[in-house]
Amino acid sequence: MTTSTAVEAQFRMSDRTEYEAALQRLREASQAYYGDGDSALDDASYDRLRLAVLAWEGENPTEVSAESPTGLVADGAAPAGDVAHTTRLLSLDNVFDAEGLVAWGASVQRRLGRAPEGGFTVEPKIDGAAVAARYRAGRLVQIITRGDGSHGEDVSHVIGQIDGLPERLAGAATVEVRGEVAFTQEQFETANEVRTAHGAQVFANPRNGAAGTLRAKDRPYRLRMTFWAYGVVELDGESFLPAGCTHAEALAAVAAAGVRTTADSPAGLRVVADLAEAQQRVYEIAGMRAELPVGIDGVVVKLDDTAEQQSAGFGTRFPYWAIAVKLPAVERQTVLQDVVWEVGRTGVLAPTAILAPVEIDGSTVTRATLLL
Numbered sequence: 001m002t003t004s005t006a007v008e009a010q011f012r013m014s015d016r017t018e019y020e021a022a023l024q025r026l027r028e029a030s031q032a033y034y035g036d037g038d039s040a041l042d043d044a045s046y047d048r049l050r051l052a053v054l055a056w057e058g059e060n061p062t063e064v065s066a067e068s069p070t071g072l073v074a075d076g077a078a079p080a081g082d083v084a085h086t087t088r089l090l091s092l093d094n095v096f097d098a099e100g101l102v103a104w105g106a107s108v109q110r111r112l113g114r115a116p117e118g119g120f121t122v123e124p125k126i127d128g129a130a131v132a133a134r135y136r137a138g139r140l141v142q143i144i145t146r147g148d149g150s151h152g153e154d155v156s157h158v159i160g161q162i163d164g165l166p167e168r169l170a171g172a173a174t175v176e177v178r179g180e181v182a183f184t185q186e187q188f189e190t191a192n193e194v195r196t197a198h199g200a201q202v203f204a205n206p207r208n209g210a211a212g213t214l215r216a217k218d219r220p221y222r223l224r225m226t227f228w229a230y231g232v233v234e235l236d237g238e239s240f241l242p243a244g245c246t247h248a249e250a251l252a253a254v255a256a257a258g259v260r261t262t263a264d265s266p267a268g269l270r271v272v273a274d275l276a277e278a279q280q281r282v283y284e285i286a287g288m289r290a291e292l293p294v295g296i297d298g299v300v301v302k303l304d305d306t307a308e309q310q311s312a313g314f315g316t317r318f319p320y321w322a323i324a325v326k327l328p329a330v331e332r333q334t335v336l337q338d339v340v341w342e343v344g345r346t347g348v349l350a351p352t353a354i355l356a357p358v359e360i361d362g363s364t365v366t367r368a369t370l371l372l
Helices: 004-012 016-034 043-059 098-112 185-197 206-215 249-257 277-287 306-312
Strands: 120-126 129-136 140-146 173-183 227-233 271-272 296-303 322-326 336-343 350-362 363-369
Touching: 016 043, 043 185, 098 185, 098 277, 098 306, 098 322, 120 173, 120 227, 129 227, 140 206, 173 206, 185 206, 206 227, 206 350, 227 249, 249 306, 271 277, 277 296, 296 306
Parallel strands: none
Antiparallel strands: 120 271, 120 296, 129 140, 129 173, 173 227, 296 322, 336 350, 350 363
């Protein structure tokens, strides 16, 4: 029996024609999000569209398009670049409620052949752009975007303008740290003031601004951003981590070297014994969301024991030992002023709502794409 969440049911497609149209909209939204960082769909709408596509593909496996991006890292839309990652830099699978988290836990137990024994970590999912930062002999020498998970773009020109990612570590370690680069709300406001002073258009929101700033090389100004590490990979065959350390201990070692981690955010990183405790922590982090200095779009739950992580394994797009619990979209009321029907590049009609300006999660929203 196939089950669907309420979100999936709300946008369920009835036939192949609707599926193909939704697939094209997903591709266009992904290209905009990972290309210039300015997607017409907000995160919640994108998630709903993607879930609808996945639900249809699950119910119609023999009719899945060979060009569907749903099995690819970043939906196959992120610029890959030509720098090979040390190990694959994957994205995370999502769930949207407590039932989804329980279902993920059951899948982990099936993969391990037993219940996890090492506990779970719970940390905020920073709403930024994923990068890998390489240190050699304690000096930051390269920053690489996630790209397609195997190769990314070299954006080392931003070295020196990211708080939490020092140009030199406390010691002479050789290591690669992985995490999110984002604007804090204060940095975002300053960035838009700087852009206005230079006659540039203000950023639509912090996430898009950070993604664009990472890739920009020809601006006459530099904008401060912030880094939060969520993982670490040993580099060039040199040891950095204590033998047999857990995920929490690995991030503690990164922090001791001088790099900011998700544990250093107000939401912090907590080790819990089971998924019931993890879900309670998800609720707590959701409750403090509005007061956090940086945007988050979810909470990440991981197996803490690295041996159990390896046993659970990896898929083509995401690790099986971690899950992102997406938080509900921030909602505000405004006035619908008009609906404009626009034709996409492929001829697909897309209705766009024209709204009275309303601020949502650091962004001033005046338009919204409507899903049919």
